[in-house]
Structure formats: C-alpha cells, structure tokens
Amino acid sequence: MSLFYVVIFLPFIFAIFVPFIYKLFTPRIHTGWFVFLVPLSVFLFLLQYIPAISKGNTIFYDLPWMPSLGINYTTYIDGLALIFGLLITGVGALVVLYSISYMSKHREALHNFYVYMLLFMGAMLGLVFSDHILVLYVFWELTSISSFLLIAYWYQRKSSRYGAQKSMLITIFGGLAMLAGLIMLSMLTDTYSIREMISKANVISSDSLFLPAMILLLLGAFTKSAQFPFSIWLPDAMEAPTPISAYLHSATMVKAGIYLVARFTPVFGGSSEWFWIVSGIGMITLICGSVTAVNQKDLKALLAYSTISQLGLIMSLLGLGSAAMYFGDGDASTMYAVAVLAALFHLINHSTFKGSLFMVVGIIDHETGTRDIRRLGGLMSLMPVSFTLTIIGSFSMAGLPPFNGFLSKEMFFTGVLTVIKYPVFGMEAFALLVPLIAWVASVFTFIYCMILVLKTFLGKHRPERLDKVAHEATIGMLIPPIILASLVIVIFFFPNVVSHNLLQPALVGILPEFAETGGIDVEIKPWHGWNTELFMTVGVVVFGALMYRYLKKWSLFYGLIPQFLILNNIYNQSLKLMETISLKVTNRYMTGFIRDYLVYIFSFMILVLGVALWLSNDFSFDPSNDASISLYEGGIIFLMAITALSVFFANSRLTAIIAVGALGYLVSLLFVIFRAPDLALTQLVVETVTTALFLLCFRYLPELRKEISRIRFKMTNLGVSIGVGAIVTLMALSVNNHRLFDSISGYFEGAYTLAGAKNIVNAILVDFRGLDTMLEILVLCIAGLGVYTIIKLQLAGREKE
Amino acid sequence: METLMSILIGLFFTIGTYLILSKSLLRIILGTSIISHGVNLLILTMGRLKTGGPPLLGEKFIAFTDSLPQALILTAIVINFGVTALFLVLSYRTFKTLGTDDMDQLRGIEDE
Numbered sequence: 072m073s074l075f076y077v078v079i080f081l082p083f084i085f086a087i088f089v090p091f092i093y094k095l096f097t098p099r100i101h102t103g104w105f106v107f108l109v110p111l112s113v114f115l116f117l118l119q120y121i122p123a124i125s126k127g128n129t130i131f132y133d134l135p136w137m138p139s140l141g142i143n144y145t146t147y148i149d150g151l152a153l154i155f156g157l158l159i160t161g162v163g164a165l166v167v168l169y170s171i172s173y174m175s176k177h178r179e180a181l182h183n184f185y186v187y188m189l190l191f192m193g194a195m196l197g198l199v200f201s202d203h204i205l206v207l208y209v210f211w212e213l214t215s216i217s218s219f220l221l222i223a224y225w226y227q228r229k230s231s232r233y234g235a236q237k238s239m240l241i242t243i244f245g246g247l248a249m250l251a252g253l254i255m256l257s258m259l260t261d262t263y264s265i266r267e268m269i270s271k272a273n274v275i276s277s278d279s280l281f282l283p284a285m286i287l288l289l290l291g292a293f294t295k296s297a298q299f300p301f302s303i304w305l306p307d308a309m310e311a312p313t314p315i316s317a318y319l320h321s322a323t324m325v326k327a328g329i330y331l332v333a334r335f336t337p338v339f340g341g342s343s344e345w346f347w348i349v350s351g352i353g354m355i356t357l358i359c360g361s362v363t364a365v366n367q368k369d370l371k372a373l374l375a376y377s378t379i380s381q382l383g384l385i386m387s388l389l390g391l392g393s394a395a396m397y398f399g400d401g402d403a404s405t406m407y408a409v410a411v412l413a414a415l416f417h418l419i420n421h422s423t424f425k426g427s428l429f430m431v432v433g434i435i436d437h438e439t440g441t442r443d444i445r446r447l448g449g450l451m452s453l454m455p456v457s458f459t460l461t462i463i464g465s466f467s468m469a470g471l472p473p474f475n476g477f478l479s480k481e482m483f484f485t486g487v488l489t490v491i492k493y494p495v496f497g498m499e500a501f502a503l504l505v506p507l508i509a510w511v512a513s514v515f516t517f518i519y520c521m522i523l524v525l526k527t528f529l530g531k532h533r534p535e536r537l538d539k540v541a542h543e544a545t546i547g548m549l550i551p552p553i554i555l556a557s558l559v560i561v562i563f564f565f566p567n568v569v570s571h572n573l574l575q576p577a578l579v580g581i582l583p584e585f586a587e588t589g590g591i592d593v594e595i596k597p598w599h600g601w602n603t604e605l606f607m608t609v610g611v612v613v614f615g616a617l618m619y620r621y622l623k624k625w626s627l628f629y630g631l632i633p634q635f636l637i638l639n640n641i642y643n644q645s646l647k648l649m650e651t652i653s654l655k656v657t658n659r660y661m662t663g664f665i666r667d668y669l670v671y672i673f674s675f676m677i678l679v680l681g682v683a684l685w686l687s688n689d690f691s692f693d694p695s696n697d698a699s700i701s702l703y704e705g706g707i708i709f710l711m712a713i714t715a716l717s718v719f720f721a722n723s724r725l726t727a728i729i730a731v732g733a734l735g736y737l738v739s740l741l742f743v744i745f746r747a748p749d750l751a752l753t754q755l756v757v758e759t760v761t762t763a764l765f766l767l768c769f770r771y772l773p774e775l776r777k778e779i780s781r782i783r784f785k786m787t788n789l790g791v792s793i794g795v796g797a798i799v800t801l802m803a804l805s806v807n808n809h810r811l812f813d814s815i816s817g818y819f820e821g822a823y824t825l826a827g828a829k830n831i832v833n834a835i836l837v838d839f840r841g842l843d844t845m846l847e848i849l850v851l852c853i854a855g856l857g858v859y860t861i862i863k864l865q866l867a868g869r870e871k872e
Numbered sequence: 873m874e875t876l877m878s879i880l881i882g883l884f885f886t887i888g889t890y891l892i893l894s895k896s897l898l899r900i901i902l903g904t905s906i907i908s909h910g911v912n913l914l915i916l917t918m919g920r921l922k923t924g925g926p927p928l929l930g931e932k933f934i935a936f937t938d939s940l941p942q943a944l945i946l947t948a949i950v951i952n953f954g955v956t957a958l959f960l961v962l963s964y965r966t967f968k969t970l971g972t973d974d975m976d977q978l979r980g981i982e983d984e
Contacts, residue, residue, distance in 0.1 A: 663979040666893050673889060698873035698922040708880055715906060719887045724898055731902050738909050745916055746926040746937045750945055757953045761905070764957055768964045788893040796886030799914070803878035806918055814919065816938045823929050831927035831936065835943040847947050854954030858961045 073132050075146065078116045079200060082193035085109045086186045093182035102181045103171035110163035110192060117156045124153050125572040127579065136206070147202040147266055150576025154415065155199035155323075155330055157573075158422050162322040163192050165551035169430050170314040172548035173437060184224060188315070191217035195323050199330055203263050204253040211249065211291070214327060215242040218319050222311040234307035237642070241294050241304045249291025249331070255284035256338070269337040269583065276342060285339050288331070289348060296328025298386060299356040302379045303638045309371040313433030316371060321378050321425035326418060329382065332389050333414070336581045341396030343496035350390025354508050356383025361515035365522065365622075366629045370432045370442040373519055374425070377468065380516065381421050384509075388414035388486050391505075394495045395582050403493035404584075410486030411581050415574050417479035420467065420562065424476060427555035428464035428523070431457050434548055435527065440538030444522065449532025454543045456553075458528045463556040469520035469615070470513060470608060475562035477608070483509065484604040510607055517615030518622070525619075670791055677794040680802065690801060691808045704744055711737045724769060732762035749832045877917040884910030897963040897973040901956065908952045912945045 077084075085106070093102045123130065132146040148156075167188070174181060194213035201207040215238075223235035257263050259278050260271040268275070275281055292298075297305040308320050319325070332349060339345040360380025367373040392411030398404035434457050435450070436442045451458045463474060470480030487506040494502045534540065543549075562569055579585050618625070660671075684690055714734045721727040735758030742751035819831050819839060828834035836844050884906050891903025919942075924935030927942065967973050 665975055665978075666895070669893055673893075692875075694875045697875055698920075700873050700876060704873070705876070708876055712880060712883055715884060715887050718902060718906065719890065727899070727902055731905050734906065734909060738913065741913065742916075745921050746924070747916070747942045747945075748926050748928070750916075750942055750949070753946055753949050757949055761953060761956055764960055768960050771964055771967065788890055791893065792886045792890035795889045796882040796884075799885045799910070800878050800882030803881060803914060803917065804875065807874050807878065814938050814940065816936075816940045819939050820927075820929070820936060829929040831929065831939040832942045832946065835939060836946060840943065843943075843947050847950050850951050851954045854958045857958045861958075861961050861965050 073134070075132050076134050076144070078113055079146075079196050080193060081113055082109055082189040082196065086189040086193070089185045089189065090182040093185075097181065098176050101171045101174075101176045102185055103167055103174070106185045106189065107164060107167045107171070109189065110160045110167060113196070114157065114160035114164055117153065117160060120148055120153055121572050124148070124150050124576045127576060131202075141263060142205055143203060144197075144206050145202040145264060146200045148200060149580040150573055150578070151330070151333055151415075151580040152199045154419065154573050154577050155326070156196060158326075158419065159192060159195045159199070159323050162318060162422055162426050162555075165426065165554055166314045166318040166322075166430075169317070169433070169548060169551040170312075172545055173314055173433055174312065184221075184312070187217050187220040187224070188318070191221065191319065191324070195327070198327060202265050204257060204265060204268075205263060207265075208246070208250050208253060211295075211327065212243070212246050214324055215239065215246055215295075218242070218308070218324055221315045221319060222308050224312055224315065225310070228310065230307075231310040234304070234310040238304040238308050241301050245291040245294025245301065248287045248294075252284045252287030252289075252291065255280050255287065259284070265334060265338075272338050275338060281339075281342075282344060285342075285345060286348070288335060288339075289352075292328035292331040293352060294328070295331070296325050296382050296386065297356075297379050298328070298352050298383060299359055300638050302356060302360065303642055305379055306372050306375040309369075309375050313371070313429060313436065316374075317426050317429030317433065320375065321429050322422040325378060325382055326385075326422070329385050329389065329414075329418060332386065333411075333577075333581050336389065336393050336411075337396070337583050340393035340582070346390055346393050346397075346496050348390070349393065350387045350505075353383045353385070353387025353390055354505065356380065357387060357512045358383075358508050358515075361512045361519065364519040365515055366626060367519075368444050370435065370444060370447075370523070370527070371429075373444075373523060374428055374432060377516070377519060378421075378425060380512065381417070381425070381468070384483060384512070385414045385417055385421070387509075388417070388483060389581075391486050391490065392582070394493075396584065397495055398493070399584065403489075406489040406493060407486075408578065408582055408585060409482060410489065412570075412574055412578055413479055413482030413486050415577050415581075416482060416566075416570070417476075419569060419573075420475040420479045420559070423555045423558045423562070424464040424467040424474070427460055427552040427559070428468070430548075430552040430555070431460045431464065434544040434552075437548070438539065438542055438544055441536075444526050446533075446536040447527045448530035449528070451528040453532065454528070456543060456549050458524075460549075460552045460556045461524055461528065463559050464552075465520040465524045467559045469517045470611065473563050474559050475566070476559075478563060478566055480513065481604045481608065484607050488603060506607075510611065513607075513611045514614045514618065517611050518619050521615065521619045522622075666788075670787065673791045673795055677791070677798050680798050681794075684798075684801060684805065689809065690805050692804050693808045696808075707737060707740055707744070711741075728762065728765045728769060732758060732765075735761070747832075749830070873921050874917055877913060877921070881910045881914050881917065884913070895975045897966065897975065900975070901959050901963060904959070905956060908948070908956075912948055915941045915945050915948070 089102065089106065092105050096102065096105075120130065130146075130148040132148075134144040134146070136142050136144050167185075170184070170188075174184060191214060194210045194217055197210035198207060198214060201210060219235050219239040222238055223231045225231045256268055256275065259275050259280055260268045262268060262271070275284070294301040305320055305325065309316055311319070336345075357380050360376050360378075360383055364373050364376035364380060367376060388410045392407050392409075392414060395404045395407035395411065398407065432442060435447065435454070438454065439447065439450070441447065467474030467476035470476045484506070487509040490505045491502045660667075711734060714730050714737060718727050718730040718734070721730060735754060739751045739754035739758065742748075742754055816831075819835055822828045822831045822834040822838075826834045826838040828838065888903045888905075888907035888910060891899045891906065894900065894903070919938035919940065922937065924937050925931055925933030927936045927939035963973065966978070970978065972978065
C-alpha cells in the first residue's frame, strides 16, 4: 500500500480518535486544533504532486479491495483531481481553523462535529481521486451521508431536520440514478475504470444506452451540484453551522457534481445531447439562482442562491466547452476549450471568494446575533476587517477588478461569445440568447453583491434591532477569511501560476485531444484590451448600479410569482401528496379483516393456478382409466355431498358439529372401501375425539348467528369458494391423467424382507420413514402443551393482574 | 371413481373455503376440518383407487393399493387432529377473554 492511501484515508483514521481527544482535552484545548493538522498535512502532501502534474504527467496507484470482483481502489492523479484535492484540503484546513473560534468548546458537541467533518473530508478526497466508478459511488454516497449529518448538527431544531431530510432525499435520489448510469457504462465498456471508459468512448457513443446512461449520470451530478430543478435543497442546507456551509455548500460538496461532469466529458462530450443538457441546465440555474438571490432577506440564503447561480455558471461553461471535442482541432476547438479553462478557473475562484464570504457572514451572525439584512446596517466602522473582506469577496463575485472573479467572468463572457462565433448543434438560432442570459445573470449577480455589501455595512447602524452589541470578531476567526481573500487578490495578479500549474493539466484531463499538442497555452491577462467582454462588464456595472438604485420599485415583481411555480412548494406538496396517496392505498387494502386477506390469498391462488393451467394447456379429462363405481360407493359419496352441504346450510352449531362428525365417519368408510384399514381405524378414533372436543367446547362457545352481511359480500365469498373448489377439481383431474412414471411403492412391498413387517403402511411409518412419525409425535406433544398452556397458565396470569 | 372423487373433493374445498371466509370462529374451524378431509381424500385419490388389495403382506394378494399415500395421510390426520384441538381451545379462550367470536370485531388493537 502506497503512502498516498495512508494520507488519503487520514481523515477517516483520525475520525476514530476524535472522540477520545475530545474526552481527554475538553475544555482545556479546543478539539479543532488537533483536527486542523489533518487537512493541513494532507494539503502539504498533495502539494508535492504539483511539479509532476504541471509537466503533464499523471500518477497511478492501485489498492486491492475486492480483487475477485474487479473492485479496487485505483487512483489516478491528474490536474483535475489535484485541483479538487487541494481545494478540499486547503479550504478544509481554513474551515477547521475558523470553526475553532466559531464553535464554542463549552456548549457544542464538538466530537460529533469533527467526526462528521472528517468523514466528509475523507469521502470527498476518496471521490475525486478514485478511478474506479463503484468506489467513486461509495464515496459519493458517503459525502451525502456526512453532509446529512452535518446539516442536522443542531438536531433539536425542526428546520435543521427538515433541511437535512430534504438534502438527503434529493442527493440520494441523484446518487442512485448515477449508480444506474455508471453500471450501464460499465456494461457498455466492460470495465470499471474511468480511464478505460474514456479510451472506449466511441463504443459508448454508438450504443443505444448512450443517452440513458448520460441522463442518469447527469441526474446524479445535477442533484449534488444543486442545478435546476434540484437546487432547492441548498438553501435549506444553510441550517448547518456556518463553517459547514462554507465548506460543504460552497467550496467542496456542491462541486462534486461539477467534478463528475468534468470527469465524464471525455466520455460523453462532443455529442449534441451532452452539450445541450449540460449548458442548458447550467444556464437556467445561473439565471434562476441569481434572480432569486436578489430577493433574499437572509444573508446565508442569499449566498446559497448565489452559490447555485455560480455553480450553474461553471456547469454551463463545461457544457459549452464540450463542443471542443466536436470540432477536434482548429480555432473553434481552441476557443471552446477556453470555456473549459474558464470553468476550472472559476471553480477555484469561487471556492476562495465564496468560502471567505460565508465565513464573514458567520462572523456577522456571531457578533450581531442576526443574519437578517433588514436588521443589519452601518457595520462598516464597527467591523472594518469584515467589511474589507466582504468587499473583496463580493466584488470578486460580481466580477470586478482587481479580484480573481473578474478574470474568470471575462473568460466566461469569452466562452459564451464563442457560441456566436462558432455555432454548433443547431445553436445558430439561439446563439444570441446565450450571451444575453449570461449578461442578464451577471447584472443580477452584481445587484446581490451590492446588497450584500451595502445593506450590511453601510446605512444607519441600529443597535436596538440587534441581539448583541456589534463588534469586530476575534483574530482567530478572521485569519481564515483573510487568507482566502488575499488569495482572491493574489490570483488576480498572478493568474498564470495557477493556470500553468493546475488549470492546463486539468484541461488535458477533460479534453484529452489536447494532450498531443501539449495543451493550449492561454495567457490569462488582467488587461486584455478594449474588447467585447470588457464592454459587457462595463454594461453589467452600469445596469447593475442603476437597478440597485431602483431596487425598491421593481423588486415588487417578486411578489407576483405564483406560489405553485415555486419549486420548494412543488417539492413540499408532492412529498405530502405521496404520503397521503400511499397511506390511502395502504388503508384501502390493509383493512384489518382477516376475511379480506383470505379473499386476496384465495383469489391469487385461483388466478395463478388457473392461468398456469390455461397457459400450459395441460388440462385433460379422461375417465376411461377410472376405477369402477358400484352403487354402494356412489351412495356413500352422494351421502357425503349431502352432509357437507348440510354443514354449509346449518344454522345451529350442534347441527354443524354433528354433520362434520358424520362427514368424518363417512370418510373413514371410504377408507375402508379404498383398502386402507389403518386409515379407517385412525380416522374413526380421531373423528370421535375431535367431535367430543367440539362438543366439549360447544357448551362455552356462543350460538351460531346468522351471517348478516351485504349480499355483495356473500357473493364474493361464494365466488371465491366456488373458484377454489373448481381449481382443485380441475387440478385433480389433470393430475390423474398425467402419470409420468410408476409409483415407488413397489419397493415398500418388500417390507417383510427389508423390515420384517407384514403391514406395509406401518412399516413405512416406523421403519422406512420413521423420522416423519417422530416429528408428528412432537407436533402432538406441542399441541398438547399448547392446549394446556392456553387453558391453565394464561388464565392464572390474567387473574393475578 | 377418480373423477367422482375429484368432484367431491372440489365440493369439500368449496364449502370449506366458504366457511373459512365467514365471521364466526366455530364456522372457520369447521371449515378447516372439512378442507382437511378434502386434502386427505385428494392424496388418496391421486395414488389411484382400488388397484389391488389392502397393503398387508400376509393376505396373499398379488397386487396392493399404493401404500405410500396411506402412510402420508396417516401422518396428516394426526397432525391435523393436533392443530384442530389447539385451534378449538384457542377459540374457546378467545371467546372467554374477549367475549366475542366475530372475526370482524377481532381486529387487533386500535393504535396499531
């Protein structure tokens, strides 16, 4: 086992020790300090791969797990996986650092918190480094589960539980769909390895399972990455502690879907379906998220919708970029590849600025006691550091210089403008629409960024509306967002460090055809002349500022959206509807009456046997081989029929009991005729005892009442009974005429030589098949004990009570 | 003979099933009893009827009726007897404790 696996599994291993550390050191030392070492060391460990990766190399490891099934934890480190690995551990380390100040060591159950968090971190690392699809799925579900646990961290709150359940239902649904898609892919290519699938991409694209596999896979990616219409879980996941929101719901988990799409672009990319679905859904998510974010009153909800919108942006860029595979090589291909590069770049940028923004919002919440925009205001002079951090984060998110968001936003505009330049897949008619949506979404992004900064920090400070006296946070809480915010600026000034070392190797991972040409060498420049993209940004700023100025006037329009169109309501209603329907259906057939269940059972029996008999065409009726009937025997059988019918019509219990007894004696008479002396004897005795028992109980049982029930019910019963009788008769007749081989009873006729017995039946009972008899004695024994227990013990027990 | 027996067995099953579907506990027990008669006769009939003498070796018959079904039925009769007895006592207890033998009222507890 390579050292790599030890490092990757370090979060899992350490999670085991967290509760012990918590018990030992609380409240002297915050548990977070110990946990902090884990992501930090993994981060430092992963840094050593950068030189190799930036040269275009890839690293392969293999760890056997279930070799006989071909399931191994194979790892493939390339630029894409490394970007995610570094983000997970880097942001993870900062979030843990932040949580040390955020989570009180006196009040909170820190051991739970850090165990869940480490579980999540380990799962996420396992996910991005896995080359084996089933292992990938295992880690994928682990992230869902740990995220569920973290959202419901304050489980005594109803809203936490609601948010956790919602995210669980949606992401697990997507996860299962993804599993189906992955299995389809492995069936198509006969391999579990993503690498090998990519090399067999042409096999996949020509198969009829191509589209189902793609859609199922995308369902997984879209649910995880909160794309339209599965975005509804993300705002409710904001019930989690803020470090978790910063970590899971902005920087890492929601990007698992992005990772999946990027990872499978070489498999599906280049097809029009992939291009349309991914970029289309991305665009819808982008615009819906940004428009909704403007209307939010809660800072975290605003950030949640902005995350949704930014994820949509990245997703649409990945979709657009997949067209590069369609063009193969040439100018168009390079232009579309820039979109993929932009997606990756924005992925990193988004993690930096959104992480820091969440942390700042957490600080505001922590220091003022509220996140409600309407109650906040005028915090600029009170919280200058947080104010600066918010400006950096928001302006970066809005796409303004000198922050990294500007660069990726410009590249995003380049990407959408490419669609006009090189329209593909019937895009010609809509070519103008793509940049337009992108531009409008950017305007809205600008507006909510302004809301975030201006409404929180400017305006009049109203301390009477706040629960606490507002003041700047402690330095420990500020350091992590400061680091992230400085990264925001550093990346702006030195984008090519990131680009050369990480983005370009990752690009080769997503678009393998660039591997031969050594990748595309796009110099990311902060200043790129007066081009269309820059004018678009200027337009965004101007329009955004104007719209922010008149926000009060036009935001009334949000009230006009009908309730039933809001996705959340649809989700809640459908959940409620499903519950009512299933309850109704269950109550409909689970009536609690044994009679109903018996009717189901008997009807099913009639149906199955009848259909089997009919389909197999095996019914035959041939009385020619029958034994003869003498008048005497016919008389007995007729008598039996009469007796049975008299039970049927009997109104008095005595008549019924006597009739059943008479039936038993007649049966023993039949046994005599059919040459079965032992049977006749036993039947006589048993029938006598049974009738005696009936008569014994008879004294204590109630008088038979006439069955008063609706005629329809009686008819159902009668129909079912006749059906059962008919099926049994038909079966018996058919069996009689299908004798495939002779009886084995000829062997038992040697009873005297074999067992020294002249009575064959008795020899069978005690010698040939003695085991049956022994167990039958046991049955009688148990029945006797049961009778005794029922009569004696329970009565005594009841009386004591 | 076998055809006639098959029809008789069908009649037994019809009546037994109808009684089992009724409300009164006593009828249900009587119904199971009738069905068990039907089953026993069915086993016997399926082993062919009257093909020889009774399965006793000392009696100088050349052919015997099939002995295996008879052994099976013998076991079935005894088991059936045990079950019926238990059933009967159980229904007696039920009536004693709950005061009803109406299956419609025996529906378990309310908050199930």
